[in-house]
Amino acid sequence: MENNINSSYIKFWGVRGSNPTPDKDKMYYGGDTSCIEIRTKNNNLIILDMGSGIRNLGKKIISDKSYNNEINIILSHYHWDHIMGFFYFAPLYNEKYTINIYGYNKNTSINDLSNHLINKEFWPVENSMYKANINFFEMEESSSELKSMDINDTKICYSSHPHPGGANSIRVTCDDKKIVYVTDCEHTDGNLNQSVLNIAKECDILIHDSHYTVGDLPGYKGWGHSSWKQSTDIAIVSRIKKLVLFHYSPDYSDEKIKEIEANAQKKFINTLASNQELLIEL
Numbered sequence: 061m062e063n064n065i066n067s068s069y070i071k072f073w074g075v076r077g078s079n080p081t082p083d084k085d086k087m088y089y090g091g092d093t094s095c096i097e098i099r100t101k102n103n104n105l106i107i108l109d110m111g112s113g114i115r116n117l118g119k120k121i122i123s124d125k126s127y128n129n130e131i132n133i134i135l136s137h138y139h140w141d142h143i144m145g146f147f148y149f150a151p152l153y154n155e156k157y158t159i160n161i162y163g164y165n166k167n168t169s170i171n172d173l174s175n176h177l178i179n180k181e182f183w184p185v186e187n188s189m190y191k192a193n194i195n196f197f198e199m200e201e202s203s204s205e206l207k208s209m210d211i212n213d214t215k216i217c218y219s220s221h222p223h224p225g226g227a228n229s230i231r232v233t234c235d236d237k238k239i240v241y242v243t244d245c246e247h248t249d250g251n252l253n254q255s256v257l258n259i260a261k262e263c264d265i266l267i268h269d270s271h272y273t274v275g276d277l278p279g280y281k282g283w284g285h286s287s288w289k290q291s292t293d294i295a296i297v298s299r300i301k302k303l304v305l306f307h308y309s310p311d312y313s314d315e316k317i318k319e320i321e322a323n324a325q326k327k328f329i330n331t332l333a334s335n336q337e338l339l340i341e342l
């Protein structure tokens with residue numbers, strides 16, 4: 061890797077759940093769907109999910125010469141809000157980039173996913189128009205046990221958690237800091253999921269699905285999401301350092317999310333509600 065950067069960081073490019081929300085009352089937290097950039101001091105670029113937020117990240121990568129030409133994307137799962145940004149990711153159309161996309165789903169192979177994505181019936185791009193070197197990698201089968209892999213010098217661990225069709229919690233160890241990403245997670249019958257507690261244990265930063273308020277959650281059983289309160293419960297039980305709320309209901313306004321953040325801080329003081337463009341230096 062070339063071009064070491066001054067300090068590693070996490071940047072949030074999309075924090076909205078389910079669908080983009082370009083609504084006036086949702087501009088502060090933002091309307092783009094799941095996409096998080098993690099960049100290590102050694103300039104290793106790891107992107108978690110490619111929701112619509114990846115569109116602006118792609119423009120940044122193209123215009124900022126400090127980025128390397130290798131881009132690594134890990135998918136939590138293959139629901140639309142986590143993959144829809146693929147088509148608008150500018151580096152795909154530039155031959156200078158190598159783009160590695162990693163994922164595992166028990167029902168759909170990563171090859172099947174790539175065939176859907178690169179099907180010009182659904183999006184008018186011929187295969188030959190994708191200029192980057194694009195590789196899809198099937199991760200080893202995920203389960204409640206922790207699996208691990210390395211991307212360059214960055215250690216990645218993952219395990220599965222409950223969501224319709226399944227999804228993976230992902231832990232990235234970035235310059236000795238442990239960042240854990242748990243989105244689209246339904247803690248069954250109100251019990252905190254044990255594999256989430258395990259992967260989050262004593263991490264530095266936990267980014268957790270906070271789709272619903274406590275009052276709204278019971279009305280959406282089986283929809284695959286958590287309340288902000290379950291995020292703070294995981295934070296307390298797993299003794300993490302900093303909690304970042306993520307993947308808000310597309311129905312929630314900025315005002316409502318501010319209220320959620322204040323309530324969450326009463327339970328776990330070191331809580332922050334992520335907004336689009338939030339930058340956390342590590």
Ligand SMILES: [Zn+2]
Pocket residue numbers: 077078094139141142244307
């Ligand atoms: Zn989602």
Ligand SMILES: [Zn+2]
Pocket residue numbers: 137139223244284
């Ligand atoms: Zn989902």
